[in-house]
Amino acid sequence: MFALVDCNNFYVSCERRFNPKLKGRPVVVLSNNDGCAVSRSNEAKALGIEMAAPIFKFKDIVKKHGVVCLSSNYALYGDISRRIMSLFERWTPDVEVYSIDEAFLRFNGKRSESGLEQIAKEIRSTVLQWTGIPVSVGMGITKTLAKAGSKLAKKSESGVMVLAPDKENASHLESLKVEDVWGIGRQYARWLNNHGIHTAIDFRNADEQFIRQKMTVVGHRTLLELRGIECITMELNPPNKKTLCHARSFGRLLESKDEVRESLALYTELAAAKLRGECLVAQSVCVFLETNPFRTQDPQYRPSKTVEFPVPTNITPEILKYALAAFDLIFRPGYKYKKAGILLLELVPEDQAQAELFDNVNRDQANRLMTAMDGINKKHGRETLGFSAGRIRDGWQPKFENRTANYTTSWNGLLVVSS
DNA sequence: TCTGGGGTCCTAGGACCC
DNA sequence: TCTGGGGTCCTAGGACCC
Numbered sequence: 001m002f003a004l005v006d007c008n009n010f011y012v013s014c015e016r017r018f019n020p021k022l023k024g025r026p027v028v029v030l031s032n033n034d035g036c037a038v039s040r041s042n043e044a045k046a047l048g049i050e051m052a053a054p055i056f057k058f059k060d061i062v063k064k065h066g067v068v069c070l071s072s073n074y075a076l077y078g079d080i081s082r083r084i085m086s087l088f089e090r091w092t093p094d095v096e097v098y099s100i101d102e103a104f105l106r107f108n109g110k111r112s113e114s115g116l117e118q119i120a121k122e123i124r125s126t127v128l129q130w131t132g133i134p135v136s137v138g139m140g141i142t143k144t145l146a147k148a149g150s151k152l153a154k155k156s157e158s159g160v161m162v163l164a165p166d167k168e169n170a171s172h173l174e175s176l177k178v179e180d181v182w183g184i185g186r187q188y189a190r191w192l193n194n195h196g197i198h199t200a201i202d203f204r205n206a207d208e209q210f211i212r213q214k215m216t217v218v219g220h221r222t223l224l225e226l227r228g229i230e231c232i233t234m235e236l237n238p239p240n241k242k243t244l245c246h247a248r249s250f251g252r253l254l255e256s257k258d259e260v261r262e263s264l265a266l267y268t269e270l271a272a273a274k275l276r277g278e279c280l281v282a283q284s285v286c287v288f289l290e291t292n293p294f295r296t297q298d299p300q301y302r303p304s305k306t307v308e309f310p311v312p313t314n315i316t317p318e319i320l321k322y323a324l325a326a327f328d329l330i331f332r333p334g335y336k337y338k339k340a341g342i343l344l345l346e347l348v349p350e351d352q353a354q355a356e357l358f359d360n361v362n363r364d365q366a367n368r369l370m371t372a373m374d375g376i377n378k379k380h381g382r383e384t385l386g387f388s389a390g391r392i393r394d395g396w397q398p399k400f401e402n403r404t405a406n407y408t409t410s411w412n413g414l415l416v417v418s419s
Numbered sequence: 420t421c422t423g424g425g426g427t428c429c430t431a432g433g434a435c436c437c
Numbered sequence: 438t439c440t441g442g443g444g445t446c447c448t449a450g451g452a453c454c455c
Contacts, residue, residue: 243426
């Protein structure tokens, strides 16, 4: 039996945990650069603010109803997430952290429906009491059914939904729209609707070959999982990443080469630090720039350039050298740039990297320097010590106009309680 | 005025190998 | 006139997830 535990309106719930005045009010948390609504309280959903919608489109509603718009605070959400995830081992050792606000749990052995429901309720009440975050719990004999259960749980009074192992569950699956099935996105949902498939039960009963032809083996698996045939297994040891990306929109449109170059240098530094944090090295790097596609009156340019490293590396100055060389090749004046980014590609574990006979970089020395830098930045904040290429000017940073404090990860952010 | 960021997987088709 | 069979690797594009 699988359970899927999903935090309700996670980012908003984290903010409310530290600011009780937000309870009962419409609240949204915005994406980077204060662009889109990525988490909404139930009150904000009720006002019609859509998921991932640019918030300026709702400025009238925001004003009229006093919607609280907060910048995202990933240091806070990441820390709360870790605390929640660490609780699940109380119920089972088989835990897969699926995203910042979701985890799969697996329960072996036979249990009755009421026994399962008891566990689900216990998980819910414990997480709420110990962390202050409300969660929904869905259960089923496959991951896809557990996911379906959690969708249905959100609408239920108890916040839990068990799709019993020995039952058809047809009535439950009938009330789930096909686009709410895990693995079915907008494109497939539209196509399925056109073929008369509207609910999870329609999809479950559809012809396997017909589905496979259009939706490939992936869609076929989803169908079988809804029928209770396990095709998607638990990932108890998360596989290493294959790519790593750091990209940001700018706080304003940039035209000067120096400014775009500086942003890219900083993103490169941060990406390299992430890479070292995961004990990986990259074999190549891709640099890309973007103009603003929504400004159709402006000329558009979206170049990218990939270069191979002579030796797999995670050393910042070495990566910077190649990334900035790639940048110099693709940058063209005369455009208004909105975004820049770097992808580190073909990642492999540090200790499995292929060495190069004619390597002329002193890697021991460079690695010691990186370890020292990472240590200092870990202790005093991630931008304490860095390379000058990314830190000369300041005017291009993304907007975070209404960001709350790092209540749980920084002494300066500690909540002050006054009488 | 204002539109996020980070990932994965699958397939088809072409190049190339023996 | 008749023109094999089996395989790998790479890339672009499209779908999905949060």
